Amino acid sequence: MSHEQSRTARGFSRRSALRLAGAGGLVTAGGTLLNGSPAAAAGLADLNTPPTYAPSGRRPRHRRATWSQQFQSGHGWSGAGTGTASADVNDTTQFVRGTQSVRVTTTGAGKQSYVRKLGGTSMSLTGKAIRLVFRVDDVTNLSKLSFYLGSGSLANYFLWQFHTHSTTSTNYVQSGEWVTVHLQWADVTSAAGTYSLSSTGVPSTTTGFTDMSFAVYDNAGGPVTYHLQTVELIPDTAAVFPKGVVSITFDDSHTSVHGLARPVMDTYGFSGTVYNIADAIGTGSFLTLDQMRSMQDFSGWEMGGHAYATSAHTASYSQLTAQQVDDDLRTLREWMVGNGFSSEHFAYPHGAFEKTKDGVPVDQIAGRHFTTARSIISETIESFAPAMPYRLKALTGINDGSGIGGTALSNLTAAGGRLDRCANNGDWLILCLHRVVDGTPTASTEISRTGLGTLMKAISDRGIPVVTVAEAMEYYT
Structure with missing residues (x-):
């Protein structure tokens, strides 16, 4: 047959x-x-008609955060860096949690722009992953996105360079969309100061962190406007x-x-x-x-x-x-x-x-x-x-x-x-x-x-x- x-x-x-x-x-x-x-x-059927065989709805449950910064009034983070042209840490024009987020526009010169907080309460990230929710209004001039976790005013840090924008391939981060990213210990890019990674990629410590920084770089071809909505800790894959x-x-x-x-x-x-x-x-x-x-x-x-x-x-x-x-x-x-x-x-x-x-x-x-x-x-x-x-x-x-x-x-x-x-x-x-x-x-x-x-x-x-x-x-x- x-x-x-x-x-x-x-x-x-x-x-x-x-x-x-x-x-x-x-x-x-x-x-x-x-x-x-x-x-x-x-x-x-058109796009308004449910398909004959719809998904069962077996989608993953939302992981509840064990610690959460949602950037509402009084959050205490700053938007700055040599690559920052302007920042509104209480922006009410774009948000998906509460009533506001942080908005930053870069200079268009390819320098680091960031939203960060230093000297916070010491935290343990043992068995934890970092969840970020953010938006880039227009990715045309986006170069890369990074996250720093450290201590000593970031004299010691682990770095996740989690997105490098491509002009030829599909990008995880796209214009005008709220994007969620999970950062795990398996994905650490590098370490500095007193922190290090072993030959098999194991971090020297997963506790004692007081500093966090969400960093954005444009491609020096023009400014980028981005919004940061949440930085959270959730149980990582190792929990299961x-x-x-x-x-x-x-x-x-x-x-x-x-x-x-x-x-x-x-x-x-x-x-x-x-x-x-x-x-x-x-x-x-x-x-x-x-x-x-x-x-x-x-x-x-x-x-x-x-x-x-x-x-x-x-x-x-x-x-x-x-x-x-x-x-x-x-x-x-x-x-x-x-x-x-x-x-x-x-x-x-x-x-x-x-x-x-x-x-x-x-x-x-x-x-x-x-x-x-x-x-x-x-x-x-x-x-x-x-x-x-x-x-x-x-x-x-x-x-x-x-x-x-x-x-x-x-x-x-x-x-x-x-x-x-x-x-x-x-x-x-x-x-x-x-x-x-x-x-x-x-x-x-x-x-x-x-x-x-x-x-x-x-x-x-x-x-x-x-x-x-x-x-x-x-x-x-």
């Missing part, structure tokens, strides 16, 4: 099999153009997983995941998450339905979603209209449920969740159909519960090749690498792989079967638990 016959036999009409027309627009299998109002005219936890994910439905990756991971009792492109299934070098079901039913793998149409994946959702994205996600979810795959988890094509062609944030559309959505941003590693479940962070391009870019396998497995930081400090390390090969990798999206075995052994040797994305989310729902 062919892929099309199999899908039809499971009760799906050919009209629900959407693909992208070469001229730009989703079309039915019969060729009817579906873009914007023509889509509604063709009988497809003392050695951290790893999720191993594979994008694009390559058959090598079944033939090469699964046997290696079976050896260690590890299960992964595959983010699938539905209309590729059963064609060429891609997984078949039988292979997907075998991995799910006998090895405990999760079958998530990546796109319905291969052409939608190739184009990237940011190149489509909101209606086209919603239609592709709707059809993907229907295909998954209809074929016995209950995962509510999704990975963006190319990791991109910025706005659609007509200005709707892709992550908001994804929330209509899935419980989480994964990116390929890895400035900091993910946490429990995730700061923004529709922008899950993941480390991608992991390979054991030479001169092909991506992330060298040794960056994970060597002393002080990501696996040591995960095991010794605790975080949720989501790994994004694609194709497994028998020989030497020739692209950053490939890892050899031997390299994959090295990675699995390194995880096992450190005693780090491996869970699927769905299993991870069950801890906080």
